[in-house]
Amino acid sequence: MTETVLQIPISLEVPIGPQHPALHEPVMLKVYADGEEVVKVEINTGYNHRGVEKLFEMNSFYKGVFISARICGICNTVHANVYVRGIEQLLGLEPSPRAKYLRVLAMELERIHSHMIINAIMAEILGFDTLFMLIMRDRELVMKAKEILTGGRVIAEYYMPGGVRRDIDDVKKDRILDILKKIRPRLEYYKKLFEVDPTITNRLVDVGVLKPRDITLHSLVGPTARGSGVKTDVRAEDRYEVYGEIPWNVITRNEGDSLARMLVRWDEAIESLNMCEYILTHLPGGQAVVDERKLPRVLPLGEAFTRVEAPRGELTYYIIGGGRDRPYRVKVRTPSFHNIINSGFSYLGYSIADVPVILVSYDPCISCMERAILIKDGEKKYIPLRDIVNMKRVR
Amino acid sequence: MTEARSSELDPKQVLGNLVIKEEFVKPSRRVFVVDKSVIREAITRLLKTYGETSTYISTIAGVDRFEQGFIEVNYFISILPRKEVIVLRTQLSRAEPVIDTLIDIVPGVFAGENETYDLLGVQFNGNNTLKRGFFVPEDVVGKGVYPLRKDAKW
Amino acid sequence: MSLWSEILKNVFKKPVTIEYPKVETPIEKDFRGLQYADLNKCNGCSLCAIECPSKAIEMRKLPEDIKLKHNPRGLYPVINYPSCVFCYRCVTICPVNAYITTNEYRLATETEKLLSDTLSLQTLKSGGA
Numbered sequence: 205m206t207e208t209v210l211q212i213p214i215s216l217e218v219p220i221g222p223q224h225p226a227l228h229e230p231v232m233l234k235v236y237a238d239g240e241e242v243v244k245v246e247i248n249t250g251y252n253h254r255g256v257e258k259l260f261e262m263n264s265f266y267k268g269v270f271i272s273a274r275i276c277g278i279c280n281t282v283h284a285n286v287y288v289r290g291i292e293q294l295l296g297l298e299p300s301p302r303a304k305y306l307r308v309l310a311m312e313l314e315r316i317h318s319h320m321i322i323n324a325i326m327a328e329i330l331g332f333d334t335l336f337m338l339i340m341r342d343r344e345l346v347m348k349a350k351e352i353l354t355g356g357r358v359i360a361e362y363y364m365p366g367g368v369r370r371d372i373d374d375v376k377k378d379r380i381l382d383i384l385k386k387i388r389p390r391l392e393y394y395k396k397l398f399e400v401d402p403t404i405t406n407r408l409v410d411v412g413v414l415k416p417r418d419i420t421l422h423s424l425v426g427p428t429a430r431g432s433g434v435k436t437d438v439r440a441e442d443r444y445e446v447y448g449e450i451p452w453n454v455i456t457r458n459e460g461d462s463l464a465r466m467l468v469r470w471d472e473a474i475e476s477l478n479m480c481e482y483i484l485t486h487l488p489g490g491q492a493v494v495d496e497r498k499l500p501r502v503l504p505l506g507e508a509f510t511r512v513e514a515p516r517g518e519l520t521y522y523i524i525g526g527g528r529d530r531p532y533r534v535k536v537r538t539p540s541f542h543n544i545i546n547s548g549f550s551y552l553g554y555s556i557a558d559v560p561v562i563l564v565s566y567d568p569c570i571s572c573m574e575r576a577i578l579i580k581d582g583e584k585k586y587i588p589l590r591d592i593v594n595m596k597r598v599r
Numbered sequence: 600m601t602e603a604r605s606s607e608l609d610p611k612q613v614l615g616n617l618v619i620k621e622e623f624v625k626p627s628r629r630v631f632v633v634d635k636s637v638i639r640e641a642i643t644r645l646l647k648t649y650g651e652t653s654t655y656i657s658t659i660a661g662v663d664r665f666e667q668g669f670i671e672v673n674y675f676i677s678i679l680p681r682k683e684v685i686v687l688r689t690q691l692s693r694a695e696p697v698i699d700t701l702i703d704i705v706p707g708v709f710a711g712e713n714e715t716y717d718l719l720g721v722q723f724n725g726n727n728t729l730k731r732g733f734f735v736p737e738d739v740v741g742k743g744v745y746p747l748r749k750d751a752k753w
Numbered sequence: 754m755s756l757w758s759e760i761l762k763n764v765f766k767k768p769v770t771i772e773y774p775k776v777e778t779p780i781e782k783d784f785r786g787l788q789y790a791d792l793n794k795c796n797g798c799s800l801c802a803i804e805c806p807s808k809a810i811e812m813r814k815l816p817e818d819i820k821l822k823h824n825p826r827g828l829y830p831v832i833n834y835p836s837c838v839f840c841y842r843c844v845t846i847c848p849v850n851a852y853i854t855t856n857e858y859r860l861a862t863e864t865e866k867l868l869s870d871t872l873s874l875q876t877l878k879s880g881g882a
Contacts, residue, residue, distance in 0.1 A: 249734065257718075258746060263806070270806040270840050293625040334756065341769050355785045361840050369845065370783075397756070420655040423707030434652065434679075441682040496845045508625040509675065509684070511657075520675065522660045535660040537711075545710040 426517025
């Protein structure tokens with residue numbers, strides 16, 4: 205009677221992550237490979253937990269405006285926007301038309317620089333460092349435009365229930381229009397480069413193909429879905445803020461591979477640039493800044509479900525008000541939650557070198573993905589800054 | 600039934616006799632309260648009427664209603680041709696929250712069901728991928744606590 | 754078409770890096786930087802300390818020899834800059850607009866001049882306005 209010593213085929217487990225030079229954020233992909241081909245993928249998460257949903261329940265809903273912006277650094281304007289719109293629906297406030305136009309301007313500027321950075325990361329993963337540096341150089345212009353508008357390069361702190369927190373005058377408007385004019389030829393150049401350059405197309409064409417049926421059954425959203433022909437865009441479905449009034453188009457492509465997803469992002473960036481220029485030339489007059497001292501202090505009973513189109517997909521917030529100054533429940537579902545965790549099926553059949561390419565084409569934002577328990581403060585000691593100053597002097 | 604005609608059907612007609620009550624969530628999204636035993640039938644009917652490539656489950660949100668003594672599970676479903684989001688709401692008892700899984704009909708609930716199990720303790724019958732520690736760190740798992748419940752202390 | 758034309762153009766340009774200590778970074782005048790309270794206007798209501806999202810403001814009693822008519826409780830806000838996230842909630846919620854905002858972003862320093870209580874108390878000495 206023989207005993208089995210080895211079972212064939214053998215599959216080798218290749219863990220990618222949590223710390224790995226190919227990924228930018230901590231997530232663990234356990235890849236089982238037979239030779240060079242991937243046969244199974246398990247995705248482990250939980251390395252970046254911060255306790256945000258419980259934190260919302262323990263603070264007043266005005267502090268929630270600042271907490272929601274800090275769930276994700278690169279999508280902070282859209283998180284703040286959807287939370288503020290949910291609170292406005294519960295309170296019954298309506299922002300003025302000028303405030304709505306300015307809000308959309310901040311969100312579209314963020315969409316441009318978010319799409320530029322994910323394409324730069326894709327170029328870096330392929331080894332094309334020159335293109336990474338060139339895209340990041342041009343991205344600095346967009347961050348400057350955001351700084352002129354909101355007061356901060358990355359985190360915008362621009363939203364407050366009832367309107368926005370700052371206004372723009374004609375001098376700032378002209379400066380932003382100048383910057384947008386300088387960016388346009390660069391975006392068109394990069395889009396053409398992605399379509400034509402063989403370094404990029406040889407590694408991206410026909411890698412990670414998704415069919416429309418896979419996308420809706422696994423709830424994948426955003427440019428990942430639009431790259432395979434599924435025409436879903438929250439800006440066209442809900443028509444929140446001013447998306448029903450300004451002219452714009454939903455971009456889709458039909459091939460479904462990684463190159464289609466990256467080209468959808470470049471097309472969307474150019475579309476956002478057109479939207480920003482239209483907004484700046486057609487701003488209505490009136491009051492946009494809200495006086496924060498006169499806002500209501502109690503959140504009435506009720507429920508609100510608001511959605512927004514983040515650069516990565518559909519972001520939803522479900523807020524339940526409980527009659528006090530703290531919300532009863534806030535549920536956040538970010539686009540990376542579905543795009544990363546549910547997509548384990550799409551790596552099968554490709555080689556190991558395609559795994560980082562497919563992962564980056566879904567636009568992973570891991571800190572957006574994980575939020576929900578409170579880290580208890582056990583022993584906390586506050587050291588004021590003056591003591592640190594004195595410590596240095598004593599020595 | 601072709602896609603064009605079926606997209607005009609109202610979800611209320613599709614779900615028909617399964618609906619116990621109808622409510623609203625701002626801004627004017629319709630909520631259909633159904634019994635927890637018919638959730639698989641409801642989802643199958645919706646997918647068959649509107650087509651598999653034009654409807655998807657957007658969010659699964661669990662709410663702990665401590666005073667009323669039950670846990671609510673809400674399924675937010677986006678129906679693309681009607682540009683509408685409807686809500687299917689079920690109520691589970693707080694002492695033993697158990698509901699059937701949807702993972703063989705709609706594999707996209709993998710992430711949502713795992714999160715609701717890990718944070719609120721809702722058991723999904725038939726889903727054998729559930730495990731604690733999906734999001735919650737190990738020291739909290741070791742104490743057997745479901746962090747998002749209103750009486751959780753650790 | 755490739756990248757050759759782009760690379761040749763960039764070989765003959767100077768680098769884009771801003772050589773920081775020698776050259777100032779171009780920053781906006783209304784960038785959200787350091788903020789502190791002007792004690793000529795502050796009336797000690799503590800709203801900024803209640804509303805701060807990161808609990809960075811502490812209300813401290815004024816030094817013994819200073820008595821202000823518009824501040825009956827004798828408290829003034831001291832901001833702990835390592836905890837502050839510069840959201841400016843304190844600036845917008847103050848009922849008497851008592852906060853002075855600057856665009857100072859170089860906070861990794863231990864000089865006495867940049868501590869919040871020193872800056873606030875100095876507003877009293879310069880004699881108002």
